[in-house]
Amino acid sequence: MILGIESSCDETAAAVVDGSGRVLSNAIASQVPIHARFGGVVPEIASRNHLVAIGPIITEAMTSAGVTLDAIEAIAVTTGPGLAGCLLVGLQAAKTIAWARQIPLIAINHIHAHIHAPFLRDDAWDGGDGLRFPYMALAVSGGHTSLCRVEGPGVVTTVGQTLDDAAGEAFDKVAKLMGLPYPGGIYIDRIAEGANAEAYDLPRPLYRRGLDFSFSGLKTAARQAWEQLPPEDQTPTAQADLAASVQEAIVDVLTHKAIAACREAGLTQLVIAGGVACNRRLRAVIVARAKKKGIEAIITPARWCSDNAAMVAGLGLALLRQGAAIEGADLLKADIHVTQRTGPTQDA
Numbered sequence: 298m299i300l301g302i303e304s305s306c307d308e309t310a311a312a313v314v315d316g317s318g319r320v321l322s323n324a325i326a327s328q329v330p331i332h333a334r335f336g337g338v339v340p341e342i343a344s345r346n347h348l349v350a351i352g353p354i355i356t357e358a359m360t361s362a363g364v365t366l367d368a369i370e371a372i373a374v375t376t377g378p379g380l381a382g383c384l385l386v387g388l389q390a391a392k393t394i395a396w397a398r399q400i401p402l403i404a405i406n407h408i409h410a411h412i413h414a415p416f417l418r419d420d421a422w423d424g425g426d427g428l429r430f431p432y433m434a435l436a437v438s439g440g441h442t443s444l445c446r447v448e449g450p451g452v453v454t455t456v457g458q459t460l461d462d463a464a465g466e467a468f469d470k471v472a473k474l475m476g477l478p479y480p481g482g483i484y485i486d487r488i489a490e491g492a493n494a495e496a497y498d499l500p501r502p503l504y505r506r507g508l509d510f511s512f513s514g515l516k517t518a519a520r521q522a523w524e525q526l527p528p529e530d531q532t533p534t535a536q537a538d539l540a541a542s543v544q545e546a547i548v549d550v551l552t553h554k555a556i557a558a559c560r561e562a563g564l565t566q567l568v569i570a571g572g573v574a575c576n577r578r579l580r581a582v583i584v585a586r587a588k589k590k591g592i593e594a595i596i597t598p599a600r601w602c603s604d605n606a607a608m609v610a611g612l613g614l615a616l617l618r619q620g621a622a623i624e625g626a627d628l629l630k631a632d633i634h635v636t637q638r639t640g641p642t643q644d645a
Contacts, residue, residue: 298362299617300369300394301610302355304387305379305407306440307331307338309350311358312606313369314614319418322361323600323607326350333479337469344382351390358606366394371401371622373613377636378441379407384635392633401622403613404633407604408443409451411436411570413615414601414608422598432595433564435555437579438571438604439465439480442510442551444558447568450615456558457508464547465573467512471519471543475536486576488533489541496538497522499546501553508558510550519543544578552583559592570597572604 298321303310307328313321328346332338359365374391377384395402412434418424434453436443442464444457462470465482472481477488499518502511523531523539551573559567567587573579580596587594601608616622623633 298364298368298370299610299614300355300358300372301405301606301608301613302351302372302374302387302391303407303410303604303606303609304347304351304383305375305377306383306604307343307346308604309347309354309387310604310606310609311355312610313358313362313364314417314607314610316614317418318416318424318611318614320607320611321364322358323605324354324358324361325605326354329480336473336479338380340380340382343380344386347383347386351386355390366398369398369400371403371613371617373403373405373609373616375407375410375609376404376633377407379635381635388633388635395623401617401624403616403622405609405612405616406451406453406636408436408441408445409453410608410612411438411441411597412445412447412453412568413450413612414570414597415568415595416615417601417607417611425595428566428568428595431562431564432566432568433555433559433562434568434570435551435574436571437464437551437569437573439463439469439482439573441571442512444508444555446562446564450612450619451621456562457510457554459510459512461511461513462516464510464512464551465571467516467547468543468573470516471540474520474523475531475539477536482573482576485540485544486578488537489544489578492534492537492541494538494541494545497542499542501546501550504550504553508554508561510554512547515543515546544576548576548579548582551579552586555583556587556590556592559587560590565592567592567594568597569594570602572602574602575599
């Protein structure tokens with residue numbers, strides 16, 4: 298059994314996964330209510346709250362799985378990319394337990410964990426049966442927007458990534474400028490349903506220029522469109538139409554580039570993972586358009602899309618089998634670094 302620990306941003310998470318990849322528990326302590334008043338994650342506040350939550354959330358995961366630490370044979374922990382102070386909380390907790398129990402520790406790349414998540418299993422998901430290496434993966438969230446060729450567990454080549462803002466951050470910032478709550482991506486998804494996605498003529502940045510992404514210009518165009526409206530015209534209908542227009546632009550870009558990446562690489566399977574993979578419009582569009590091109594789009598179950606520790610434990614299991622672990626006796630001299638996420642993280 299593998300204990301997974303995740304603390305890269307504002308969720309403190311722990312999970313237990315067994316040797317078949319079945320998720321026995323997946324406990325998450327969210328800080329959304331704490332950061333909502335700032336309109337984004339404040340790193341120092343996030344790291345301090347991880348310190349408070351890390352012990353109880355590990356206990357919750359163990360209790361929910363019906364096991365004790367005596368049953369845990371290895372620990373997998375996220376070491377980046379993410380917020381350095383936050384990552385260090387999870388890493389130190391994992392190292393401490395691994396040293397005390399003298400069990401292996403596996404360092405996990407956060408993005409690699411997202412795109413390996415379809416291999417997890419539970420009563421409602423078959424564990425990615427039919428998914429084979431190599432495949433293309435779109436990892437899309439508030440902090441990351443990347444296209445990756447996946448050759449095996451942790452064997453990942455990035456073929457495209459955001460040059461500025463991530464797609465999820467663009468959703469959140471547009472929602473904030475219209476006065477919607479944080480995290481804004483959820484509310485954009487809700488109010489966009491049934492609205493006019495052609496109400497605003499918004500750009501599709503870098504649409505036909507390679508596989509990299511850029512969403513800062515789209516965010517600026519949305520802000521200008523909203524601020525040009527007289528206050529009396531900034532109605533719920535106007536909010537919904539702008540939300541739908543922004544959503545359509547982001548979904549259009551993500552889908553176009555993901556399919557282009559598959560075709561360039563000659564791959565016929567596409568995994569979509571990360572928090573933005575919960576967006577209903579993205580799910581519908583990418584599956585339909587991919588199918589027309591002979592590509593199977595495999596969308597990670599929503600429960601494993603947002604930051605969680607089950608995906609960390611699942612990848613840890615695969616890497617442990619390949620020998621990619623630090624044994625308990627070597628932990629004191631092991632040089633494990635956390636990787637800071639680049640790009641904006643807050644708007645406080």
